[in-house]
Amino acid sequence: MEQILANGVYLGSQYAMIALGLTLIFALMNVLNFAHGQMYVIGGFVTYTFYGHWGVPFVLALVMSCVTLAILGALIERYLFAPVIKGSSREESTMLLAAGIAFFLDAVILLVFGEKQRGVPKIVDGVFNWDFRLIMPYDRILICVLAILSIIAFIALMQYTKTGRALRALAQDRTAAQLMGVNVDRYSMIGFALGAMLAGLVGGLLVTITGVNLGMGGATSIKAFMMVMIGGAGVISGAIWGGIILGFMEAIGLALLYQYGDITYLVIFVSLMIFLAVRPQGLMGKPWG
Amino acid sequence: MIFIGVPFAIGVTGRWDFYFTLTSVALLAIASAGVWLTFYIGRINIGQGAFALIGAYVSAILVVKVGWSFWISLPAAGLFAAVVAILIGLPILRLRGVYFAMITLVLTQVVTLTALALPITNGARGISNIPLPSGISVFGIPILPDFAAMESTKLAFYYTACIIMLLTYAALYRLVNSRLGHLCRSMQQNEELASSIGVNISYIRIVIFAISSFFGGLGGAMFGSIAQSVYPSSFQVADSVNFMLNCFLGGLGYVFGPMLGTLVLYFGWDLLFEFGKYQMLIYSTILIIIIRFLPNGLLSIRFSKGGDK
């Protein structure tokens, strides 16, 4: 029981971070970043390159992941998304663009990092063992703590800083924000960069545990979408809840149904579909329609 | 052009593999036509892969386990997909925008996982060794030859695929220009207003979604026949996304948009195979450039507002 709880918290914190980035981007630009999973993978690979390959200290490698993704995100927003959003008559164009970027990043990952699965040496050795009721390797605990700290930092940023306030204003009402003097172009870019950075950070954190490879991008994107939808698209608390719920569902599902493998995910997906059909705005979303 | 020009060109250049490519284009265009149709009522459909997979399995099961002729299993597959669409559509079609899109995205995964889990679909091993389509004869007069007896099945499949594709698009064209098309357009532009003038929006949404999935099932079933096998991985989320991309690229306002889009995207993808690992890079770069500069699709270059009157 405690094991399931612990696993749930661990998975949940990681997923929540991914969901946060995605929901931020959605709140700002009304676009589901199809490439979010790829950004996560890039984060993982950058950390691998710096920490695993070149031996740079882990924290520094993480920072590099964040920086890389932030720059990447900013560029993508400024030069690709912004003009398309302005120039298109249909909202689906941005979705199409996001899909194109996802493919593009997949290609870049293949060329720059290769197709092999990569891992890094453990950052902390040893396993926490509480009477065999709860077994958790120390590095997982560390990563979980780091994730939770990052989430708290993110929320603090959004609540208490000028940047955060500007972003929240922008997310709520673009026109109103403009009237209040918020430079919407600049903050859209910052917001996207921030969202991308979160994805990259999680990638960097998780590469120490699950490793990273090219194929994870798409699957991660889908999980991220689901979380955001469960929690309510564009709502920060929703993203966190979505992440936690998915984390727990996976933990519980894997514990209970482990002999049936794929059924876990089938059950999760079908429940999700039913949930969304009944309550499309997710848990925290504004009543829709 | 399609029927004589292409075979001639292929014969001359000796690029026999193009038959498979173009046949694929035709079949994918059929599925993409379905997605286009859902766009026509204002919904973003990222789930056509699910229906293609359903169609492929139904046809395969009917041919292999029940012993039906392929030609009968084809419409049956389409109909089964349509029925599934109706069942799923009932609760979800009232949702719009990203919400609908996300559920359809999950749908593809669900079908894949179901295929893995059900005994009738053989799980991960899939259904293989599907026999080639048999002939059809009425009163002893052969109308369609038996595929197994032919020396060049490639050509036969190509023609079949093209014929079905043309029929699909003819139907689409007719639909768009009929009263149903008017109703769809009114719903696409303003569902509430359409409802206030008496349009039964729930009914039409389901009808259109069913037709759209019918096309998906059709394309999938034929694919299974050509590949002579069906696996849970035959159609995945990426395929659903691709169908959607085909529509976008060609232009959502034009009936033949998805056909052009499929041709460009798939054929382009295949042509780029020469570039090995740079294939995806170049492909996606071109895609991004097109979206960036032609956000309303390729056909918007030629027409200001084309064939949807």
Add this chain to the structure above:
Amino acid sequence: MSPLLQVKNVTKKYGGLTANNAISFDVAENEILSVIGPNGAGKSTLFKMIASFTPTTSGEVIYRGERISNLKPHIVARKGVVRTFQETTIFKSMTVRESVVVAQHLRAKASLAGYFWGSKTAKEDVAAFGKYADELLEFLGMWDIRNEQASNLPQGSLRALGIAIGLATDPKVLLLDEPFAGMNHDETMNMVDLVRSVRDERDVTVMLVEHDMPAVMNISDRIVVLNFGEKIAEGTPSEIQNNEKVIEAYLGSVDDEIGM
């Protein structure tokens, strides 16, 4: 003569908020009845319930002896009770004429399949629709703009288009939601004449929600006044103008606004 439409004790509650409380009144055939009241009085909500775009919490709306509340909106439209919208709600990418043609689909005789295959009935329908659309547009003075795309039209024409779309369904009761909003004096006068001729020449019963008092007093046969979700008065324009409760409700907007 029994009333054409009856609103019987219609109540709408949203959670703890009561938008309409036990509203009752009758509408006679061929009359022009306006529903007025200060902002937030619940007028639009009432209209939405009459056209069944919103379910009632309790109470019913009876049309020709049949209950029409809480049915699906398109069914109510088919029965002849049609609503236009408060915002400039139109089919953006269609031309004026196209919108009016589409709106006639309710009158189609051929089946959907008939249209698909181009049956004779279908062809006749299509011809009839075009003709009716032209006639209607001319009646409404919109002939010149018939091929304009709806999104290019100015405010006044958009309102007229909204009415055209509603009329094209050949309704028996037309619910106009703020038809004079955002118009200057001349435009309003034109619209008043238009609405009146719609009632006179096309045998339609008209209900309006409006804020423009001079126009309402000018055009209405009878008026129902709502305030804070309750009906506070009902009567002819002169009765309403002299009604104390009404004056009180509009306190602060006396004189110019309601023309007293």
